[in-house]
Amino acid sequence: MKKLKLIAGRGNPSLAQKIANQLKEPLTPVQINSFANGEIYARICEKVRDDDIFIIQSTSSPVNDQLMELLITIDALKRASAGRINVVAPYLCYGRQDRKIISREPISAKLVADLICKAGANRLVSVDLHTDAIQGFFDIPVDHLVGYPQFAEYFLREKIKNLVIVAPDVGAVKKAAKLGTLLHVPLVFIDKRRGSQNFDSHSEVTTIVGEIKDKNCIIYDDMIDSGGTVCNVAQALKEKGAKQIFICATHALLSGEASTKLQNSPASKILFLDTLAIPTEKLIPKMEILSLARLLAKVIKRIHSGQSLGALFKWEEKLVAL
Ligand code: R5P
16 A cells, blocks of 8 residues: 655645644645745655655645646645555535626636646645536546535534524525525525626625525534625624624635725625635634534545545435436
8 A cells, every 4th residue: 555645835824734733644745835926836755666756735725826836836746756646625616607698708717727736746636626627627636625514513512593594696506405404494595796707896785585584594604704795694694683793704805905995894704614825914803714624534534445435424415306
């Protein structure tokens, strides 16, 4: 059996360390530097020939640097004759550009998949890709994990009654429905419109479809970037008589003033997963970060030993029809 080795990129070192602690495996030393002009250098500091490598790297801010660092690290591993290169990218960038909506647009999610495959990766493990179809952009096996069971566990533990799940836009309905099913609570969805194409533009809540008056509402989205989407929804829910408002999102991109917007929003609690590193200055008292380290450690262990991952996701069978 090839030796399991863990490598941490600079994208999410604290998650990588937690995974290493769970697995009781050291992180393989790597030297990663940036030249004065921004070019990135990566060297693996010990032998990896024939080893089963797991590179843990999220591709969040600065997104292009972290992506490039991942590609360069894969290249270094390939040239060092690593046996198998598994990329663990809990947050994979460019997922929102997964199709052409108007003419002359790129499909950047496909380009990113091609780059990762071409660099030499043999497998991708990721969490809540923006759409399931992105799995098919990769010509290598993709283990696509989902975040909503972590949130379901939280709410079951907290025993909060009178809940509804709110999908803040049409794209979020499927995942929100799954969270709703695990919690046995109804789904509400929002008709969200953006001023222009899906690009950094102001979004508006036009219609709330479902009963939210006097309900405790969980808004569930895959990511919070500027915070505009979920904060607008939280405000609209409050105005229409919602009681407590919770916001859950897998990926805490938190660009610009997002944290301030969230702090000032009517939401009383905001839950994220640790798919990417959140700078300390972006943490606010209302936030709680749930860690995926245990799950990812189990996933890595099973991939390494050639076991099925299905056993970790028994609840998925119940939801497959959704
Ligand atoms: C959209 O399709 C995504 O699922 C998120 O709703 C969106 O990207 C969040 O962005 P923001 O926080 O900037 O509104």
